[in-house]
Amino acid sequence: MDVQVVFWAVVLARFVLPFFILRYPLPAIIACLLLDGVDQTIFQLFNVEPPNYQSYDKAMDVFYLSIAYLASLRNWTNPGAVKISRFLFFYRQVGAVLFELTGLRFLLLVFPNTFEYFFIAYEGVRARRDPMRYGFRFWVKVAAGIWIFIKLPQETWIHVLKLDLTDTIRDVPWFLPALIVALLALAAVLWFVVRPRLSPPDWTLRLSADPLPVAMDEASERMAYRAAHNRVLDMAAVEKIVLIGLTSVIYGRVLPGVQTSDLRLFLGIAFFVVLNSAIGLWSARRGYGWDSAAFSFLVLLVINIVLVFVADLLLTRGNGDLSLPDTLFFVFLVTTLTMLYDRYHPVSEYRATAAAKAVS
Structure with missing residues (x-):
């Protein structure tokens, strides 16, 4: 073989x-x-x-x-x-x-x-x-x-x-x-x-x-919770940046086409995570959301591909620090982890709030 x-x-x-x-x-x-x-x-x-x-x-x-x-x-x-x-x-x-x-x-x-x-x-x-x-x-x-x-x-x-x-x-x-x-x-x-x-x-x-809690088992309910409780830069955003940024740095050490420093890679990923958070909150406040995780992933993937190539064109004029395959891989990684975090972090926060109310 x-x-x-x-x-x-x-x-x-x-x-x-x-x-x-x-x-x-x-x-x-x-x-x-x-x-x-x-x-x-x-x-x-x-x-x-x-x-x-x-x-x-x-x-x-x-x-x-x-x-x-x-x-x-x-x-x-x-x-x-x-x-x-x-x-x-x-x-x-x-x-x-x-x-x-x-x-x-x-x-x-x-x-x-x-x-x-x-x-x-x-x-x-x-x-x-x-x-x-x-x-x-x-x-x-x-x-x-x-x-x-x-x-x-x-x-x-x-x-x-x-x-x-x-x-x-x-x-x-x-x-x-x-x-x-x-x-x-x-x-x-x-x-x-x-x-x-x-x-x-x-x-x-x-x-x-x-099963998810009844109050959080639909995309519209999770979106409403995000719109009411989250900001573009809050502790959830910081956690998401650290989660995706550190993971990306580790992969940056493995992928052969990455020619940038660890710090620049982390900051670049952090920028796109914050941008994704802003887009996510904008869509949440307008009630845009899909129960299908696959469809949510595809929508965010297309958005991130467009954002990355626009940024590459405007900032580096096509001479970036990542090869095309590595760029697409990081788009996949950021999209996957962002979509799942934004989808399920509100569920965890809802449970924690409900448990605290029950104790008090």
């Missing part, structure tokens, strides 16, 4: 699979996690050697974790868990960018990817129980346990000791049997010790996302 076919098939899978997290959070993020774990093995099997694999891998991780974070805004009903999710996600984003800028691997240990397993833990609870049964302290303890007992050892294994699971299984005869015994022991503890002490489940297994 052609190595380019294998490479692009894996890349396409790593771009498409994350979108299923929005509707099927637990199975989809586990599938993304598994694909992340085996893609290097697939490349080795077919003699594919991606340039700068470490940066490529971090960039693909950042994309699917960004979609997972946006899924938490869409789906999570517990505002305390959302706050912890937000901190863990952006903490890791900062660490990933610092790693790209410096190349210091220990930074990935200082900024571990706790968000990913916290997302899995929350969705594992939600699969059988109402997350609102558990308070903020419970979710803090869950995050701390994942950080200390799971992610620190894992990040040490991968980024400090530079060990690969497949290679270790192949080179160390006793490792695979020991790993199987450890997993069986963990399963036994969960089944025989933890499970009997759990409270009765609230419902049968739920793997699909819960």
Whole structure:
């Protein structure tokens, strides 16, 4: 099989699979996690050697974790868990960018990817129980346990000791049997010790996302909420700039046609994010919105393509710092993350406001 076919098939899978997290959070993020774990093995099997694999891998991780974070805004009903999710996600984003800028691997240990397993833990609870049964302290303890007992050892294994699971299984005869015994022991503890002490489940297994709140399940309602509560430059806009800007900087380090500095790329992306926010608020205040996510994406994509090429013509006269394929990629990235953020951030804010009113 052609190595380019294998490479692009894996890349396409790593771009498409994350979108299923929005509707099927637990199975989809586990599938993304598994694909992340085996893609290097697939490349080795077919003699594919991606340039700068470490940066490529971090960039693909950042994309699917960004979609997972946006899924938490869409789906999570517990505002305390959302706050912890937000901190863990952006903490890791900062660490990933610092790693790209410096190349210091220990930074990935200082900024571990706790968000990913916290997302899995929350969705594992939600699969059988109402997350609102558990308070903020419970979710803090869950995050701390994942950080200390799971992610620190894992990040040490991968980024400090530079060990690969497949290679270790192949080179160390006793490792695979020991790993199987450890997993069986963990399963036994969960089944025989933890499970009997759990409270009765609230419902049968739920793997699909819960419906949106009735008051926010239509585009017109989300648009009205944005028009009433958001501004062009507010905390939501800042969060969106950081989310998309840091993700773009990481991809700017991977894409071969990017000839600009990290700061210029971040500022350029920030400009277009703010412009998108202004357009979004203008359309929200006039009641323009579509329930179809695909149609919303296409409309915003066309607008952004026009804006980018007009800016390129006026400011650089066609001699920009990005190649055409890379420019189109960043348009796709900004459009995707902007559309999803603007679509689901109002849902999260509505839930948080409703929960605060209920407590008071």
